[in-house]
Amino acid sequence: MSNAGQSVSLGAARNRQLRTRRFLALVRKETFQILRDPSSILIAFVLPLILLFLFGYGVSLDATRTRIGLVVESATPVTQDLAASFQGSRYFRVINGHDRREFEEDLIRGRIRGIVVIPANFAGDFASGNAAPIQVLVDGSDPNTANFVQNYAQGVVANWGRMRSAEVGSRLPVINPEQRFWFNPELASRNFLVPGSVAIVMALVGTLLTSLVVAREWERGTMEAMMATPVTAAELLAGKVLPYFVLGLISMTLCVIVAVFLFGVPFRGSLFALYTISAAFLLPALGQGLLISATTKNQFLASQLALMSGFLPAFLLSGFLFEIESMPVVIQWITMIVPARYVIASLQTVFLAGDIWPLFLRNIAILLAMGTVLFVLAARSTRKRIG
Incomplete structure (x- = not known):
């Protein structure tokens, strides 16, 4: 009995070791693919900088002069x-x-x-x-x-x-209201547009880039080849997601550096809060990209769906440019399923006000729930079979 138990434990340990090696091989393979693909670098680093410069210099809601x-x-x-x-x-x-x-x-x-x-x-x-x-x-x-x-x-x-x-010397009492504007004393629109644009960049990198790359593998047939291996669907999704998760955080870090040191946007929160909020938002963004690619298996269709379901709602229905409270009631209800709604408010808070964890924790919980649902749907769509 002891020899049998020892054999079972050795077999389980060997299986864990094999799963770890398979997972690391998937991550290594995906990382090399990102480095070899110019479009990935363009979407992850060049396009975010262009958007950030447009929102920082070209777009202004300040009615001056x-x-x-x-x-x-x-x-x-x-x-x-x-x-x-x-x-x-x-x-x-x-x-x-x-x-x-x-x-x-x-x-x-x-x-x-x-x-x-x-x-x-x-x-x-x-x-x-x-x-x-x-x-x-x-x-x-x-x-x-x-x-x-x-x-x-x-x-x-x-x-x-x-x-x-x-x-x-009028005898009428003169009322001089003393106005104070908290968090953004200059009322500069750049101070809340630029933090919001960081969320738009992460939505673009997470959803569009993931959907394009995975759909490309479906078109080339490499996805079917990987499905024919002992790799499980969970390992495949995790191996796909992790490099793009890190890539999204790197892109976000670059945007924050530009926002603070080039545009002069104040940063009053902590880096821990910033990365926690960003990581929570990248989960539904990446899950949405995987779900799109698994259901379409076509780069052109995946890119259109990613823009329509990821970028445009984040841009128009998240409170980034338009107040949600001023929208029709039906549209307000629709905004509740837009992940960017919860991250933009948190990013603007961590930049301008500081760490307000009651707000952060609520939004992070909602984002994690959305990410879980999207990953479950993506896993069901990515079946371990060819075709």
Whole structure:
């Protein structure tokens, strides 16, 4: 009995050793394939840098130096003083005029975003204590910019009114709200666009690259050859995923270095939180890529599905550019199955606010659950048979 038990234990140990060797051979083979494939390097390193530069330099939600036409119908010390407030504002690039009709064509053609008209009776109404309105005409074809122009114009007039009241010694109480913006005092859109773009990069690397490479093996027949070996489906998937998991973390690290040292985005969290969140997000991204490749077995179709189901939802339905709360209720429900929704909020938090683990743990748990479901589906689709 002791000899039989010893033989069983030796056999189990040998089986574990063989599984380990098979798994390491798969990982080595996949690593060499990544290094030999220029498209993998392009997608993992060059394309993320291009996207990061576009979001860091080319895309901005800051409405600064917006071109407007400023019409002063009657030149008085009061109206000139108000006009100087508009000219000194960092939000506007002012073009002066004396008649609204001078700027109507520019507004229609989009050369300016609004027209501010200080009427001829403004000085008299202001001096007599009556309501002294100004007219703000904006281009409503772009609602966001129109709201910015309107709100900033109101802010300029309100600040000017408080300063004038203080100068003339008005007895009316002047309320000066003291505004403080936490986490992003400069209100720079780059500080939340760039961390969000890191998640877009990981979605692209994880889903697109994995689906393309595995689908290519299906097309070439090498996947069937590996399935004819003693390698199990679990070992095959794990051997495929691990190199791309490491590649995704390396790509993320490169993006973070560029974000912090080139774009000046603050990083107030810890590296442990950053890599934990990123690792949790890469699991559903890689699982989705494996599932796509296993079901399609075609590079062109896999790339289209990866872009449609991975990149576009991460870009449009994750809260990266558009507030989820402002979307229709049905779309809000759909966003709950988009993994990027949970990682973008966490990355922006770890960059701008620091480590807030109650938020991180909830999002990490959701991402791990999504990854588990996708890997189970991918394993069922990748059957150990030829064809």
